[in-house]
Structures are given as structure tokens and as C-alpha cells.
Amino acid sequence: xxxxxxxxxxxxxxxxxxxxxxxxxxxxxxxxxxxxxxxxxxxxxxxxxxxxxxxxxxxxxxxxxxxxxxxxxxxxxxxxxxxxxxxxxxxxxxxxxxxxxxxxxxxxxxxxxxxxxxxxxxxxxxxxxxxxxxxxxxxxxxxxxxxxxxx
Numbered sequence: 001x002x003x004x005x006x007x008x009x010x011x012x013x014x015x016x017x018x019x020x021x022x023x024x025x026x027x028x029x030x031x032x033x034x035x036x037x038x039x040x041x042x043x044x045x046x047x048x049x050x051x052x053x054x055x056x057x058x059x060x061x062x063x064x065x066x067x068x069x070x071x072x073x074x075x076x077x078x079x080x081x082x083x084x085x086x087x088x089x090x091x092x093x094x095x096x097x098x099x100x101x102x103x104x105x106x107x108x109x110x111x112x113x114x115x116x117x118x119x120x121x122x123x124x125x126x127x128x129x130x131x132x133x134x135x136x137x138x139x140x141x142x143x144x145x146x147x148x149x150x151x
Contacts, residue, residue: 025089026061029081033097038114041073045096070112089141
């Protein structure tokens with residue numbers, strides 16, 4: 001099943017980036033979280049992230065890997081990645097790790113997340129919509145976002 005998902009990502013990327021291919025930089029931020037401190041660890045996320053990274057490199061992407069990042073590291077990685085984007089670039093974000101929905105808002109879960117009250121939600125969780133907003137800020141490049149979050 002994992003192979004099918006990764007193959008699907010590669011197919012979508014191939015179809016999605018074709019119109020932008022000439023002269024565009026291809027940049028990917030690959031996040032793989034498995035070594036959680038306060039919730040169950042995930043077995044396959046790192047392998048999935050590494051496989052996606054490998055396939056994207058074969059397609060000419062410059063890949064940045066963020067493995068087992070805490071909340072501060074993840075926000076910094078997304079911000080740094082978005083700062084590298086230029087008009088016409090192709091930006092791809094792939095996340096493998098825990099995800100959660102709270103009050104209709106979807107979040108990615110950094111490895112140091114410890115949810116005890118509302119303030120911990122704000123401190124640790126990263127709303128997916130914020131990631132999308134950061135990556136599509138100037139709307140002059142194509143942004144692809146893939147989430148592989150079992151819960």
C-alpha cells in the first residue's frame with residue numbers, strides 16, 4: 001500500500017509540474033516524524049520520507065529533509081524553505097507523521113507535542129492551512145502539498 005501511495009505522489013508531481021518544467025527550480029521539503037516523545041511512535045514514516053526524497057531527487061528536485069523535528073524546528077524549516085522560493089518555482093511539501101484535527105482545524109504533529117490544554121495546541125501543533133499559506137504566499141509559483149498522516 002505504501003508503494004502505491006508513493007507512486008501516486010510521483011505521478012501527480014510528473015503531471016502537475018510539466019507545464020512549469022522549463023526554467024523552474026524544483027524545491028521539496030520532506031518531513032518525516034516518527035520518534036514522538038509523548039504519543040505513539042510510527043514505524044514507516046521515515047522510510048516513506050526517504051523514499052519520496054529519493055524519487056523527487058530523480059525528478060530533479062532540490063530536497064531538504066526534516067527528520068524528527070520538534071515544533072520550533074518545523075516552523076523554522078517551513079519558513080526557511082518558503083524564503084528560498086522564487087517566482088516560477090515548483091514547491092513541494094511532503095509530511096509523514098501524526099496528524100490531528102481539532103475543532104475542524106487540521107494540524108501536523110511535531111515530535112515534541114504534548115497536549116494538555118489550549119495553550120499547548122498553540123505551542124506545539126502546526127496548522128496545515130498555515131503551511132499552505134506560507135508556501136503559496138506570492139502565488140507566482142506552484143505549490144504541491146502531500147500529507148501522509150495516519151492520525
